Amino acid sequence: xxxxxxxxxxxxxxxxxxxxxxxxxxxxxxxxxxxxxxxxxxxxxxxxxxxxxxxxxxxxxxxxxxxxxxxxxxxxxxxxxxxxxxxxxxxxxxxxxxxxxxxxxxxxxxxxxxxxxxxxxxxxxxxxxxxxxxxxxxxxxxxxxxxxxxxxxxxxxxxxxxxxxxxxxxxxxxxxxxxxxxxxxxxxxxxxxxxxxxxxxxxxxxxxxxxxxxxxxxxxxxxxxxxxxxxxxxxxxxxxxxxxxxxxxxxxxxxxxxxxxxxxxxxxxxxxxxxxxxxxxxxxxxxxxxxxxx
Numbered sequence: 001x002x003x004x005x006x007x008x009x010x011x012x013x014x015x016x017x018x019x020x021x022x023x024x025x026x027x028x029x030x031x032x033x034x035x036x037x038x039x040x041x042x043x044x045x046x047x048x049x050x051x052x053x054x055x056x057x058x059x060x061x062x063x064x065x066x067x068x069x070x071x072x073x074x075x076x077x078x079x080x081x082x083x084x085x086x087x088x089x090x091x092x093x094x095x096x097x098x099x100x101x102x103x104x105x106x107x108x109x110x111x112x113x114x115x116x117x118x119x120x121x122x123x124x125x126x127x128x129x130x131x132x133x134x135x136x137x138x139x140x141x142x143x144x145x146x147x148x149x150x151x152x153x154x155x156x157x158x159x160x161x162x163x164x165x166x167x168x169x170x171x172x173x174x175x176x177x178x179x180x181x182x183x184x185x186x187x188x189x190x191x192x193x194x195x196x197x198x199x200x201x202x203x204x205x206x207x208x209x210x211x212x213x214x215x216x217x218x219x220x221x222x223x224x225x226x227x228x229x230x231x232x233x234x235x236x237x238x239x240x241x242x243x244x245x246x247x248x249x250x251x252x253x254x255x256x257x258x259x260x261x262x263x264x265x266x267x268x269x270x271x272x273x274x275x276x277x278x279x280x281x282x283x284x285x286x287x288x289x290x291x292x293x294x
Contacts, residue, residue: 002029002033002039003039003041004029004033004040004041004076005029005030007041007081008026008075008080010080011075011080012025012026012075018156018158020205025072025076028068028069028072029072029073031069035054041081045085048073052069052070055069056093063094063095064095066093067092067093067095070091070092070093071092099262100228100229100262101223101224101232102232102236102266103229103233105237107219107221108237111124111215111216111219111225111230112124112128112215114215114216115215116211116214118178119178119191119197120214120215122174122175122178122191123137123191123207123208123211124211124212124215124230125171125174126171126175127212127231128233128234129166129168129170129234130152130154130165130167130234131165131230131235131251131252132165133158134209134227134228135205136154136157138191138202138203138207138208139156139202140152140154140191141155141188141189141190142187143188144190145167145175146167149167150166151165151166152164152165152167158253165251178190182198183196183197184196184197184198186200187200189201189203191207193207209226209227211227212227212229212230213226231252232266234251235251235252235260236267238251239264239267240268245257245260245264248260248263
């Protein structure tokens, strides 16, 4: 580990950042050092701007991906090195606003049915039944499943926040079947990693990502899907079934209700509740008084 990475790691640990954020930020520092072949703490602001342009021009990263890297660099210079590094020196690129892909209930069922292994099938069911993020599902513990109260405890979610979500009876049965099928009964993790899922550590979030992508390819849905798609489907389908936004906000673990309100734009029930003004035109009324053509 380089001196720059050590400085970054110490500051991240001191502020109790999550493991996923820590890994992501350290990768950014390592990548920047390799790009210029010199210690990152020696780089001037113009080099950072050059690197930012390189990410767009040559690596063709999205605005969201570049924003994540800029956030890591700002943290490094402002917090680890204690330099006054302003946003103007490496501004956050403007992100396009796009609505997420939503599957119908039939498409979700086909996706789950097309999982390549029983474990992958259970993972996909867990994502859709709870609205969890992929890292949250990968790190579930056996003790998080509360069958008496029919809830699942999500510990240390985004922002280090705990929350509870509903435990579907169908999901509970699938989880029990999953546990019975494991060769080595896990002591802690619901989805153990390693060969034959027998390791004393959880699966990585990449396993969750591959479970979704491989099932999507087999299902032939023709859409770009990832684990977060099932989180969007969970929220949208709940809204269409009559759940209120505040309840969905709590289930998703959103800090701001505005983040949850995006699902109003995706719910067919809300879209269909208001008629288009086109339908009120005389063009589509009963043709009793239409002028006759000669």
